[in-house]
Amino acid sequence: xxxxxxxxxLLDELEKGxxxxxxxxxxxLAKDKDYVVDVLGHLEHSYKTRKGYWKGGTVGVIGYGGGVxxxxxxxxNEKGEATFKDAAEFHTIRIMPPAGMHYDTNTLRQFCxxxxxxGSGLIAMHGQTGDIMMQGCTSENVQPAWDELNKMGFxxxxxxxxxxxxxxxxxxxxxxxxxxxxxxxxxxxxNRFLDDIHRPALPYKFKFKISGCANDCMNxxxxxxxxxxxxxxxxxxxxxxxxxxxxAKHGVNELVNDVINLCxxxxxxxxxxxxxxKDAHITAVKVSDxxxxxxxxxxxxxxxxxxxxxxxxxxxxKDKGTAILIGGKSHLKIGALMGTLVVPFMxxxxxxxxxxxxxxxxxxxxxxxxxxxxxxxxxxxxERIGLANFLEGIGLEVDANMVxxxxxxxxxxxxxxxxxxxxxxxxxxxx
Amino acid sequence: xxxAQARKPVEGFLDNKKFLHxxxxxxxxxxxxxxxxxxxxxHHVSHSGDEVWTVRAGTQRxxxxxxxxxxxxxxxxxxxxxxRFTIRSNIEFSVSAEAKVxxxxxxxEKNGFPVGGTGPSVSMVSHTQGxxxxxxxxxxxxxxxxxxxxxxxDEFKNEQMPNRVRLSTSCCEINCGGxxxxxxxIQHTKPPKINHEQVANVCERPTVVARCPVAAIRPALVNxxxxxxxDEKKCICCGACYPPCPPMQINDPEHSKLAIWVGGKNSNAxxxxxxxxxxxxxxxxxxxxxxxxxAIVKNILMTYKGDARPWERMADWIDRxxxxxxxxxxxxxxxxxxxxxxxxxxxxxxxxxxxxx
Numbered sequence: 001x002x003x004x005x006x007x008x009x010l011l012d013e014l015e016k017g018x019x020x021x022x023x024x025x026x027x028x029l030a031k032d033k034d035y036v037v038d039v040l041g042h043l044e045h046s047y048k049t050r051k052g053y054w055k056g057g058t059v060g061v062i063g064y065g066g067g068v069x070x071x072x073x074x075x076x077n078e079k080g081e082a083t084f085k086d087a088a089e090f091h092t093i094r095i096m097p098p099a100g101m102h103y104d105t106n107t108l109r110q111f112c113x114x115x116x117x118x119g120s121g122l123i124a125m126h127g128q129t130g131d132i133m134m135q136g137c138t139s140e141n142v143q144p145a146w147d148e149l150n151k152m153g154f155x156x157x158x159x160x161x162x163x164x165x166x167x168x169x170x171x172x173x174x175x176x177x178x179x180x181x182x183x184x185x186x187x188x189x190x191n192r193f194l195d196d197i198h199r200p201a202l203p204y205k206f207k208f209k210i211s212g213c214a215n216d217c218m219n220x221x222x223x224x225x226x227x228x229x230x231x232x233x234x235x236x237x238x239x240x241x242x243x244x245x246x247x248a249k250h251g252v253n254e255l256v257n258d259v260i261n262l263c264x265x266x267x268x269x270x271x272x273x274x275x276x277x278k279d280a281h282i283t284a285v286k287v288s289d290x291x292x293x294x295x296x297x298x299x300x301x302x303x304x305x306x307x308x309x310x311x312x313x314x315x316x317x318k319d320k321g322t323a324i325l326i327g328g329k330s331h332l333k334i335g336a337l338m339g340t341l342v343v344p345f346m347x348x349x350x351x352x353x354x355x356x357x358x359x360x361x362x363x364x365x366x367x368x369x370x371x372x373x374x375x376x377x378x379x380x381x382x383e384r385i386g387l388a389n390f391l392e393g394i395g396l397e398v399d400a401n402m403v404x405x406x407x408x409x410x411x412x413x414x415x416x417x418x419x420x421x422x423x424x425x426x427x428x429x430x431x
Numbered sequence: 432x433x434x435a436q437a438r439k440p441v442e443g444f445l446d447n448k449k450f451l452h453x454x455x456x457x458x459x460x461x462x463x464x465x466x467x468x469x470x471x472x473x474h475h476v477s478h479s480g481d482e483v484w485t486v487r488a489g490t491q492r493x494x495x496x497x498x499x500x501x502x503x504x505x506x507x508x509x510x511x512x513x514x515r516f517t518i519r520s521n522i523e524f525s526v527s528a529e530a531k532v533x534x535x536x537x538x539x540e541k542n543g544f545p546v547g548g549t550g551p552s553v554s555m556v557s558h559t560q561g562x563x564x565x566x567x568x569x570x571x572x573x574x575x576x577x578x579x580x581x582x583x584x585d586e587f588k589n590e591q592m593p594n595r596v597r598l599s600t601s602c603c604e605i606n607c608g609g610x611x612x613x614x615x616x617i618q619h620t621k622p623p624k625i626n627h628e629q630v631a632n633v634c635e636r637p638t639v640v641a642r643c644p645v646a647a648i649r650p651a652l653v654n655x656x657x658x659x660x661x662d663e664k665k666c667i668c669c670g671a672c673y674p675p676c677p678p679m680q681i682n683d684p685e686h687s688k689l690a691i692w693v694g695g696k697n698s699n700a701x702x703x704x705x706x707x708x709x710x711x712x713x714x715x716x717x718x719x720x721x722x723x724x725x726a727i728v729k730n731i732l733m734t735y736k737g738d739a740r741p742w743e744r745m746a747d748w749i750d751r752x753x754x755x756x757x758x759x760x761x762x763x764x765x766x767x768x769x770x771x772x773x774x775x776x777x778x779x780x781x782x783x784x785x786x787x788x
Contacts, residue, residue, distance in 0.1 A: 017578070018543075022563075128607045130518075155443060194443065222609065303701060
């Protein structure tokens with residue numbers, strides 16, 4: 001039995017209502033732990049005064065430079081003593097989850113055992129960077145808790161100016177839209193950059209996020225410095241039985257309004273079944289005896305919409321791989337940036353393909369490490385030096401897929417035009 | 432612990448195969464399609480003919496170990512011992528027989544875990560930590576989210592929205608919660624209050640000066656001590672100086688307000704990905720249940736629900752009806768603060784005679 005709990009009238013309000021309550025969870029923990037009794041008191045004080053009271057510091061484990069998020073209380077009496085003395089320290093350990101956040105219950109129970117013993121017993125599944133957040137631990141218990149977690153085979157996530165924990169979607173394990181082995185990319189990238197994850201020495205954070213298709217469930221384009229997004233080059237596949245079944249259920253209005261009209265590049269047309277184009281780049285599928293969908297794969301931008309609506313009836317092609325965008329980030333300092341497409345397509349079938357991807361990542365990170373200013377994200381660096389210079393720096397050739405449109409202002413010196421065209425032509429001829 | 436006794440860590444990332452449901456291993460990369468037999472349930476079919484049913488349930492994200500053990504008990508007894516978490520902290524249980532779905536759902540709901548969050552529903556809010564653990568929070572995202580999900584409970588459990596709805600909440604303008612159809616984010620309204628006694632001891636001043644997006648901070652001598660001063664006319668109250676220099680207190684119980692942003696979309700489906708846009712600011716940081724924020728989120732959602740066409744995300748819907756109609760339909764005021772004057776902001780102005788009447 002723990003000590004007497006504090007009155008928490010404000011937090012109690014968050015026990016009301018049907019959604020699962022983290023406050024109820026904290027109270028369960030507080031029955032056995034003085035530590036959590038004081039965490040609740042600390043949090044209630046925040047609710048009362050509408051301010052936070054944790055400050056950072058330096059707490060780590062042997063051999064690593066990051067991964068523990070230290071927190072020390074700032075609620076103190078006039079003598080400088082912690083008001084909630086059992087919760088004077090509330091550090092978090094970031095642990096990298098299995099790719100796609102898949103677990104067996106045995107693993108989760110072991111996490112519970114370790115964190116019940118050494119920490120608060122509170123675990124966030126998951127933090128916004130993608131880590132398992134083992135929340136709330138004293139300085140003294142960080143190392144022993146970490147030792148136990150590491151003995152399970154788990155490793156620490158990134159924090160500070162480092163490569164961060166890599167995130168990948170549910171992926172090939174349970175999704176028909178998967179265009180490559182997301183977990184394998186996650187595995188390879190993480191293991192290549194372990195040193196940069198564990199010993200922060202970059203100008204600022206660097207995030208990888210991996211989505212198996214353009215639905216981008218990992219928010220990679222918005223949230224990662226290097227977004228790896230599945231796509232395909234050949235024609236979309238179709239299944240006539242499923243297309244007919246879809247049409248029988250949904251009818252022509254939904255086919256027109258929800259599928260054809262919402263295609264962003266107007267690549268889909270409804271045709272008489274007998275008059276569909278026989279062109280090599282056309283996907284045609286009958287939805288009834290008289291009508292068929294005709295999809296122009298040269299105009300299709302692989303956005304996923306029609307496949308999402310008619311899953312199974314329509315599917316990604318077979319020549320799958322990935323696109324890569326670089327430079328996504330949130331607001332600070334120059335405003336939120338989306339990633340920019342720098343590789344329209346690369347195969348990810350063989351080990352060599354995978355190696356090539358990780359090598360490219362290495363080149364990008366090396367360039368970032370050498371050229372970014374302190375606290376400057378990759379996207380901000382590209383904004384400062386220009387995409388063309390960045391591409392030259394990482395050894396990628398320009399491609400018209402990289403722009404929404406060519407430049408609309410004349411402020412550029414094109415004096416080397418002939419040499420540049422000759423160089424591009426020579427490169428094309430050599431390929 | 433001395434260096435001699437120290438345990439050397441084993442660095443390396445695990446292969447995820449041993450954490451996968453056996454059906455996932457057997458059909459890895461070979462799935463054909465899926466459908467949703469009911470809200471909260473996904474039914475995947477493999478090219479091999481294998482089928483798997485996945486039940487999705489909401490959690491409180493930061494879970495006490497009792498909650499996790501309870502979920503494990505359910506997974507062992509009613510599912511097949513494997514679970515998965517989504518990016519929005521929902522838990523998923525997969526089973527290889529349809530007959531196991533109903534008892535699993537019943538057990539989850541009996542234990543207070545709502546089943547839903549699939550297809551055109553409102554999924555759980557992706558959010559940051561807040562007062563429980565963060566060192567710079569202006570609010571408690573966890574509390575905002577709890578109150579928001581209570582009010583959107585039925586929308587989580589049903590698939591009655593035009594398309595999926597993704598929400599986020601962030602306790603400062605760094606926006607860790609991320610881009611979303613509707614995002615609730617702290618918006619400070621007063622420049623930082625500087626504790627000049629501490630600046631010299633705590634802050635690396637050139638670093639702090641460099642962090643400011645509008646160059647409003649400069650070194651200064653205050654009461655004979657090296658400190659920093661803020662040009663309050665230039666300051667945009669973003670709080671970027673606060674993390675590297677805690678004596679520049681930006682959080683204020685009254686003046687740290689909440690703002691709501693709409694139309695963020697991560698998917699490339701239909702339109703390209705979009706960032707969310709400011710639609711209202713100045714909402715009070717009204718712990719413990721933030722009723723003003725909740726009322727507006729619900730109003731926006733219900734307007735969208737009533738007016739958007741099937742498959743239109745929030746951004747697609749507004750793109751069709753136009754921003755003037757959005758403000759009209761939601762009753763939210765359009766103010767000068769929505770006119771972008773940051774770099775590249777002209778791209779957000781209407782450079783055409785396209786006007787909706």
